Amino acid sequence: MSRLIKEYKTINAQDDILLFPETADNLNNWTAMITGPPNTPYEGHDFKLYISIPDAYPNSPPMVKFHREAMPHVNVNYETGEICLDILKGEWSPVYNLLYTVQSIERLLSEPNADSPLNLELGILMREGDKTAYDSLVRYYLQRQK
Amino acid sequence: MECSICIEPIIIKSSTQEKDQIYDTVGELLPCHHKFHSDCIRKWHSFATDLKCPICRTVSLSMSLIYNYKMWYEKRVDIDLNKGFLVGNIIEYDNMMTSTRETEPDALVAHVVMTEDITNESPVLSRMFQTILNIDDMNDDDSEKDVEEEEGILDSLREEHNTLLCRICGDDTVENNGDADHRCYNCNARYHESCLHSTASEIGESDTWQQCIECRSLTQRIKGNRRFRIVNNTNTDELDKIRSTKRKIQEHVRKILKQYYGTGSSVHLTGEQFTKINQTVSRSLYSMSRNEYQTKIDYDYQAKQKVLHELHKLGYTSV
Numbered sequence: 001m002s003r004l005i006k007e008y009k010t011i012n013a014q015d016d017i018l019l020f021p022e023t024a025d026n027l028n029n030w031t032a033m034i035t036g037p038p039n040t041p042y043e044g045h046d047f048k049l050y051i052s053i054p055d056a057y058p059n060s061p062p063m064v065k066f067h068r069e070a071m072p073h074v075n076v077n078y079e080t081g082e083i084c085l086d087i088l089k090g091e092w093s094p095v096y097n098l099l100y101t102v103q104s105i106e107r108l109l110s111e112p113n114a115d116s117p118l119n120l121e122l123g124i125l126m127r128e129g130d131k132t133a134y135d136s137l138v139r140y141y142l143q144r145q146k
Numbered sequence: 147m148e149c150s151i152c153i154e155p156i157i158i159k160s161s162t163q164e165k166d167q168i169y170d171t172v173g174e175l176l177p178c179h180h181k182f183h184s185d186c187i188r189k190w191h192s193f194a195t196d197l198k199c200p201i202c203r204t205v206s207l208s209m210s211l212i213y214n215y216k217m218w219y220e221k222r223v224d225i226d227l228n229k230g231f232l233v234g235n236i237i238e239y240d241n242m243m244t245s246t247r248e249t250e251p252d253a254l255v256a257h258v259v260m261t262e263d264i265t266n267e268s269p270v271l272s273r274m275f276q277t278i279l280n281i282d283d284m285n286d287d288d289s290e291k292d293v294e295e296e297e298g299i300l301d302s303l304r305e306e307h308n309t310l311l312c313r314i315c316g317d318d319t320v321e322n323n324g325d326a327d328h329r330c331y332n333c334n335a336r337y338h339e340s341c342l343h344s345t346a347s348e349i350g351e352s353d354t355w356q357q358c359i360e361c362r363s364l365t366q367r368i369k370g371n372r373r374f375r376i377v378n379n380t381n382t383d384e385l386d387k388i389r390s391t392k393r394k395i396q397e398h399v400r401k402i403l404k405q406y407y408g409t410g411s412s413v414h415l416t417g418e419q420f421t422k423i424n425q426t427v428s429r430s431l432y433s434m435s436r437n438e439y440q441t442k443i444d445y446d447y448q449a450k451q452k453v454l455h456e457l458h459k460l461g462y463t464s465v
Contacts, residue, residue: 006153058151059193093200094190095150114461123461 003058007097019102028053030062032102037110041138047071049102050081061092062101072141074126074134075108077118083108084116150201151186158212172212178204184211314341328365330358337365391439392432398445399428402453406465413462427452 004027011019018033030051036042048067054060066081075084087096087104117123125134147156157170173184180201182190187209190200197206314337328337335358342355342365358365406413407420415423430452431445457465 002154003152056193059190090195093203094186094193095200117459117461120458120461120463124463127461 004053007099011099019098030098034102034106034109037106040110041135041142042109045142049105051098051101058094058097061088061096062098064088064101064105070145072119072122072138073109074112074114074117074119074122078141082118084118147181149181149183149186151182151190154183156181156183174210174212175199175204175206176208176210178202178206181212184209314338314345328356328367330363330365335365339367387438391435392428394439395431395435395445396424396428398449399424399431399453402446402449403427406453406457413457413465415460419460423453423456426456 008021008027020031021027022029022031030053032049032051034047034049036045036047047070050065050067052063054063064083066076066083068081069078071081072078076082077084083105085104085108087093087101112122112126114123114126117126122134122137125137147158148154149156156172158172171184172181173187174181175187178199178201180199182200187200191197198204199206328339328342329335330337337358345355356365357363403420403424405411407415427449431443431448434440434448435443454465
């Protein structure tokens with residue numbers, strides 16, 4: 001647990017990062033806010049991430065989810081918010097930390113990966129290489145939520 | 147210097163003036179030379195599914211343990227990483243398989259005709275390893291059936307997982323020296339007595355030769371060494387049975403999966419995807435079968451359902 005306290009101190013010292021424990025006395029559940037990257041259909045939207053820390057952390061990766069039915073993305077299960085990202089599974093390394101994890105998810109928004117779709121609708125569009133349709137569908141989803 | 151795993155400093159000896167300071171034991175991975183607290187990196191190895199360096203992902207071939215003692219002396223001891231890191235891994239894997247099985251969609255398991263509740267069965271691999279981990283508890287229990295079972299377990303362990311190998315020399319026997327029958331009661335590492343002696347004298351602390359090189363707890367010779375004499379026993383029924391079950395199940399899976407691979411198929415799987423689906427489906431069927439080929443299971447049907455499920459995940463919704 002002392003490693004989490006260290007991470008907490010480092011993150012707290014930076015003021016441009018929206019990553020914080022849900023309550024100050026419990027470092028097992030964190031929330032993060034990420035901003036839709038420019039030049040993507042996510043631009044202008046903010047997304048909330050729910051992070052829960054397993055007991056074995058950092059030997060086990062943190063569990064990260066979007067809010068349910070909030071993130072239309074080929075690597076995110078729209079219904080549950082579950083994220084398919086290699087470093088959250090088999091490619092996790094104990095030298096990664098929460099900040100790196102959140103930044104990787106932010107990067108996933110601008111670099112969707114067709115090889116591991118959790119959103120079949122978007123996966124098919126992407127596989128067919130129809131970026132315009134992909135982006136439009138994402139925008140439609142986001143618009144509908146407002 | 148800081149350990150990247152726990153983000154704590156690594157305290158090493160920097161001058162001969164320092165006294166009464168406790169120094170950390172450093173694990174240096176080779177060939178990449180990245181250093182960690184030895185405890186941190188060994189713990190990671192028990193979680194990891196491979197032997198890649200956490201920092202640079204170079205596959206580690208061995209690790210040097212670097213001790214820093216009060217004397218001027220620093221000695222490196224090479225440890226072969228491939229020996230003995232499997233126990234934790236196997237148990238973890240088994241637990242994972244159990245929990246995956248429990249959360250599988252009902253539709254997939256609904257067709258299995260089973261009289262017993264499969265989720266109540268403790269995972270076989272874990273059970274095997276628990277047995278080995280609690281080996282001295284079993285010394286009280288000498289019923290024939292158990293002995294037979296243990297023999298199979300030990301043989302298969304030795305053969306498939308190398309867990310009884312000495313963590314210093316990485317071998318299971320030394321000329322005229324017998325089995326690695328010194329065991330650390332804290333972390334279950336195995337050692338040859340002679341290896342412990344020579345390591346201790348190399349690092350200049352011959353009076354603490356009985357300490358486990360990994361966790362520094364006391365090692366002890368395993369008493370009533372019957373279980374190490376049965377190693378050459380030919381009774382490997384249990385293992386043969388498990389293997390033949392595995393083989394039979396894999397034949398079913400390959401047969402189904404081949405329909406979706408190569409030219410003439412509407413699905414374009416890469417070799418990697420093929421292997422992965424093959425593994426996932428085989429494992430799932432395997433755990434469903436409880437290590438025994440079940441005549442009540444329609445394997446072709448099950449394999450097909452599971453293969454389709456995996457293909458759907460990859461975006462092939464029309465197959």
